[in-house]
Amino acid sequence: MAALDPVEAIRAAALPLSGGARDYDALLDLVGDARFVLLGEATHGTHEFYEERAKITQRLIEEKGFHAVVVEADWPDAYRVNRYVRGQSEDADANAALSGFERFPNWMWRNTDVATFVEWLRRHNEQQAAGGKQVGFYGLDLYSLFTSLREVLAYLDKVDPKAAQVARERYACFDHYYEDSQHYGYSANLDLSASCEEGVIEQLNQLQRRHHEYSQKDGSADAFFYAQQNARLVKNAEEYYRTMFRGRVSSWNLRDSHMAETLEALAQHLSKDGEPAKIVVWEHNSHIGDARATEVGQLGEWNVGELARKAYDGQTRLIGFSTYEGFVTAASEWDGPAEHKRVRPGMPGSYEELLHDTGIERFLLPLRGDNPAREALMHRRLERAIGVIYLPRTERQSHYFSAQMAVQFDAVIHIDRTTAVTPLDPGGGWHSEEPPETYPGGL
Secondary structure, eight states: OOOOOHHHHHHHHOEEOOSOTTTTHHHHHHHTTOSEEEEOOSSSSBHHHHHHHHHHHHHHHHHHOOOEEEEEEEHHHHHHHHHHHTTOSOOOSHHHHGGGOOSSSGGGTSBHHHHHHHHHHHHHHHTSOTTOOOOEEEEEEOOOHHHHHHHHHHHHHHHOHHHHHHHHHHHGGGGGGTTOHHHHHHHHHTTSSOOOHHHHHHHHHHHHHTHHHHHHHHOOHHHHHHHHHHHHHHHHHHHHHHHGGGOHHHHHHHHHHHHHHHHHHHHHHHOBTTBOOOEEEEOOHHHHSOGGGBHHHHTTOOOHHHHHHHHTTTSEEEEEEEOSEEEEEEBSSTTOOOEEEEEOOOOTTBHHHHHHTTOOSEEEEEOSSSOHHHHHTSSOEEEEOOOSBOOGGGHHHHHEEEEOHHHHOSEEEEESEEOBOOBSSOOTTTTSOOOOTTTTTTO
């Protein structure tokens, strides 16, 4: 029997999404008893990706008993949201709870879709009976070196002021960098100044040695865990910034290893009374799709998706997202303002074009088992990744890589035309839709 044309194979396996309540029944069947569901995004600024992840996550919480949502965000900023959704903070609303996200690119988490989901999560937790299961909200990333440092000191000031003074002496190594992590990394990498490595390692070890004592003093295992993760973040961020000038592979692997370690620590912390924790992860496709199926994996990079599959064999589901064209919120340079940018149609020969050619506007495509679509997506093609910066004029070089989508993911959700996520702090230029690329010359 002749193999199906790739487009026909995908059409045959695609499950159209109508926006109805039962859209993701097949996805929940695919999840089964898995403990870790990693939900991706093809850009960091697409409304539909946030919206659909929220819908899926709500069902995983309500129908599968998931315990936590973990996102590609810094630990202390996300933990403020965690306190809010669990009724432990004085923040008046989601907007206030998300105000900790001040650094670029704050629209990733300070946007209307995340605010809506955070309010839903708070209501869900409020509706739980006394002693019922509270669902938390946590961050995986490691960019908050100085914020996390201050949080460690604030915790020690409460439970052990003498140890806090010792910690200040260890962390004083960072003082003359004026909270500029990259300046520290550049100076330490070139041996222009002493590395802070020894001090941050010793501080983490000291905190861990006194785990039982501090937990008893404070009366809160959660408070100690929060401080411990901040201390570990300071250690890993110090190494990350010290090595970031040595090349992409080294710094990428350090970052994703930190995120995988944080996921493991959360899984252990949230597993109680013999019930293993079940966690939803929101990150970019480039972090949650198995790196072994991509060209960057062949160059030596690994990522959270690969590490999770290895650590939790059979207990992990990786769900990718795709779009063909539309609009996105992104910057034109690092630390630049949020812009409302037009997304070019997927390139010829790309997965985006292949999924677009089905003519189905929105669909879920399962990729496990005996599935003709799996075979169609086993062949390497170009795949697009838009992060917080989008450079359409250099799209091929800046945003495409080759991959085997059927190996990267257990399922893919394709939304053909998408819209930009709306920042809570949009800035003056965001509301003006980007002009066509030929403006003003018309060429």
